[in-house]
Amino acid sequence: EQDILAQLPLKGKEVLITAGPTYEAIDPVRFIGNHSSGKMGFELAIAAANLGANVTLVTGPTHLTIDHSLINVVPVVSAQDMFEAAHSYFKTSHIVICAAAVADYKPKYVAENKIKKNDATLTLELEKTKDVLASLGEIKQQQFLVGFALETNNEVENAKSKLKRKNLDLIVLNSLNDKGAGFKLETNKISLIFKNERLKNFPLKSKTEVAIDILNEIIPFIHA
Numbered sequence: 001e002q003d004i005l006a007q008l009p010l011k012g013k014e015v016l017i018t019a020g021p022t023y024e025a026i027d028p029v030r031f032i033g034n035h036s037s038g039k040m041g042f043e044l045a046i047a048a049a050n051l052g053a054n055v056t057l058v059t060g061p062t063h064l065t066i067d068h069s070l071i072n073v074v075p076v077v078s079a080q081d082m083f084e085a086a087h088s089y090f091k092t093s094h095i096v097i098c099a100a101a102v103a104d105y106k107p108k109y110v111a112e113n114k115i116k117k118n119d120a121t122l123t124l125e126l127e128k129t130k131d132v133l134a135s136l137g138e139i140k141q142q143q144f145l146v147g148f149a150l151e152t153n154n155e156v157e158n159a160k161s162k163l164k165r166k167n168l169d170l171i172v173l174n175s176l177n178d179k180g181a182g183f184k185l186e187t188n189k190i191s192l193i194f195k196n197e198r199l200k201n202f203p204l205k206s207k208t209e210v211a212i213d214i215l216n217e218i219i220p221f222i223h224a
């Protein structure tokens, strides 16, 4: 007979997930954003909750909604908001998965009033945002920390260096080479790279199935 607990392997565990894009304000009516749908992070949240976890889902702007008693949705807008929200839940988390497509740069100055189209050209000065994932890696204790990597070339090497640089336990490499994987789509083809550099490739699957695959790979580390 199967132990009921074995069917809810994340019962009582706290899982923190970041999802979606961030919007970086230019002026009161404009922003810099990206095409992330938030789908991968939302699917991870649902999969973790279905495994019994208490989930905090820190999400940038998305049309997606979730109504699940084990998922606490924390909406944010900018990279700075996501940084603050993620840090406020980090300490008590057992698993942290950063699936958000955080803006790498934001306008250095946010115009107080709507910018008028006075001139033929407009130059925006941008500065780096805070790296949420890297900042969590710096203060990591018991947390199993997972990042994503989107690469177009030298995929595995670049992902490995991100894994090391950000002090991760696992990185999910999203393959762009395959049609049918990535932003705005319902499917993803991933490879997982663990801290010990073990590489595991997965076939093209729905994001729902990909989320389950990722969590199944994490579970043994949580119970170890």
Ligand code: CTP
Binding pocket: 018, 079, 098, 099, 100, 101, 102, 103, 104, 129, 130, 131, 132, 133, 134, 146, 147, 148, 149, 150, 151, 162
């Ligand atoms: N990430 C983050 N905060 C940022 C930028 C990235 O938390 N400001 C996280 C993403 O959620 C993802 C991982 O870092 O889990 C890698 O994101 P990616 O864009 O692939 O890498 P970057 O470190 O931003 O480097 P680059 O875009 O130059 O490849």
Ligand code: CA
Binding pocket: 102, 103, 104
């Ligand atoms: Ca980036």
